Amino acid sequence: MITFARTDTSLVARWWWTVDRVTLLLILLLILAGIVLTMSASPAVANRIGAPTYHFVFRQAIFVIPAVIAMVGLSLLTPEQVRSVGAMGFGLFFVLLALVPIAGTEIKGARQWIGAGPIALQPSEFIRPFFCIVVAWALADARIRRNLMGYALTVVALLGVIGLIVMQPDFGMTMLVAGTWAVQVFVAGLPWLLVAIVLGGAVAGLAGGYLMLDHVASRIDRFLDPSTGDSYQITTSLSAIQNGGLIGRGPGEGLVKAVLPDAHTDFIFSVTAEEFGVLACLLMISAFAGIIIRGYMRMMQERDLFVVLAVSGLLGSFGLQAFINMGVAVHLMPTTGMTLPLISYGGSSLVATACGLGMTLALTRRRYVEGSGR
Template sequence: MKELINKLKGDKGIWSFVALLGLFSFMPVFSASSNLAYLGHGTGNTLGYLVKHFAHICIGFLIIYWVHKIPYHYFRAISKAGLPIVWVILAYTLVKGTVIAGANASRWIQIPFIGLSFQPSTVAAIMLFVFVARYLSKTRETPITFKSSLWELWTPVFITLMFILPANFSTTALIFSMVIMLVFIGRYPLKYIFFIISSGVVLLVFFVIIGKAFPNSKFFSRVGTWESRIENFTSKGSDEDDYQIEKAKIAIASGQLYGLGPGKSVQKNFLPQSSSDFIYAIIVEEYGLVGGLTVLLLYLLLLFRFVIASHKANTLFGKLVVVGLGFPMIFQAMINMAVAVELLPVTGQTLPLISSGGSSIWMTCFGLGIILSVTKKEEEIAQEKLEKEKREEILQKLIDRELEADLEEADLNNSNEDFDSGNYSITDNSKNPMNAVLK
């Protein structure tokens, strides 16, 4: 075990908190999967879902390990080359989509011959954040102008968001907010940021207006869902989202201080997304306020480590990569918790590293791997500096010893010269030193 830990490079705090969240996720997922186990005349055995989640977590940690071995500056080129590929996949997903449990899920795509479904928007978010960090960290001879950034930065950003928006508004809003935060930290001119935000709002309103004009179009089919969720959040409507929120609130109220106990949740049998979107409500029901606050504290500690890692990064690109990939994970967790307690309307955002699901866990782990690659580089630089200081210290000691030896030899030679030509002599016929006489 000690050898395995020694092989894990990078920030040990991030490794620790990620491992704690991953280990904690097993019991909530095992418990909350009961409704899925009964779905479609199932047996109710959740062991299969636990094994599946265990496989997802193990693969996720392997992804972290493999990715953190890659020098993070390689991702500068990968983001630039990979973004157009992501656009093609997003466009295909938007047109083709897939069906999950009989419902339209145009944000998902199924990999042929494998049967694995994944959400391309998670890949697009990582690529886009690294791409933005790359642009902001480029060495320039002249300051950034709006004209140049409009083509080099904002055109790729808006193309990516354009492909995500029709199927997933919450993810689009989260990505856009994180990009704005990233460019603000990267010292992009503030007046340009306000213009971009205004342009984004105008484009969103324009999209909604067209969606209401063509409600039957597949491209604008989610506009009605967005409206209903906002209306139900601001009023006392009654639909599926309102039903989920009510059950989540009952679960949280039932948990009280210490919870009902692991596996003893009642509302998991009524919440349709109890193991993913609303798993935080099940956590509070089974582990109480103490469990809910512990999970919140783990995410906040992880955020704290991200801040430290960003501060310690030796390059601007490294600093922005940590912020761009680390902060969205924490904000996504906060959004998931806020939905469970009805602070926000239903968004469909999962709880990172805890909710069940393959692609969401793997993409989160991929981003964590890049962050740990940045912190690993910091450690390597610190280690090289320490080794250099040790070498200089050893060299200085050797020099000091040589100087001392030279001084001793010089003193000895001077003493011999003084003795041979000095004021004392020994008579030739004397063999006893006591017979030495003054000249």
């Protein structure tokens, strides 16, 4: 067990006494749950593609190491350092995001990755937490200086990011980035005129996606009326959840992973429900809710507007992603291809989520809330 004396003034000791250790524990438990559920859901997928049985499990376990290092390392930063890292990270991954249509790797009809094999990165995953920091910085500056330039900069950043993501195409990620931005500008107190413009833009974007992107129109149509197309994935997901009951069929005894190609990513919540039951799902949801609620509770004691806006965005992005993934599994939303943060298989998703949570832990450390300045 890690222990430090209260009088210890080392960097690690001060971090230990000021970081939200309950949130840190919940994050680590979700990462561990992700390994267990990947071990349960992925062997059938690996066997279908001719890979070793635990191919995805080993890969996910390897990515846990840089994810935890990144999370803890970023949680050591001050708000000023978080701003600097956020700006640099946004610039780096915006460039990589712009390179995806040119030099990206195409998988299942979408060009979303840079590189190949074990070194492939999904820039759209990584840019989200840094986008939150840049938007928070610009909005805080706009409020303090009482000008619209900061608002305009956030709109430019938003349009640039979602424009590149739409080209991949990835409509689910586009809506997630736009939703995160909406959370931040709402917290910042957006003028009513701009609220109307934002809402109009959201409606126009949704209508445009429906009219111009066939796969988006198909998913929305199947969500509204399953008889209009192939609803096999959702039907199978709902059946698995029902079959799981309260305590599940037992580890490894589920059937959904053998018939759904994305059981270890998009529909890992269904695997959880079938093999471990509704109780396990409720525990998982409670862990997600605990992270978000504790973060917002600490944020509400904060006087630094940048910290308030950054935490709102980071936790908003984390919560929206989890809600979208689980909502798809229970047919509350159209299918989006969104992973369940910290749980689903995917190195980019795991490391990027850990980066966002690391910055959240840094910004909600008790020493900043109490204003000690150390």
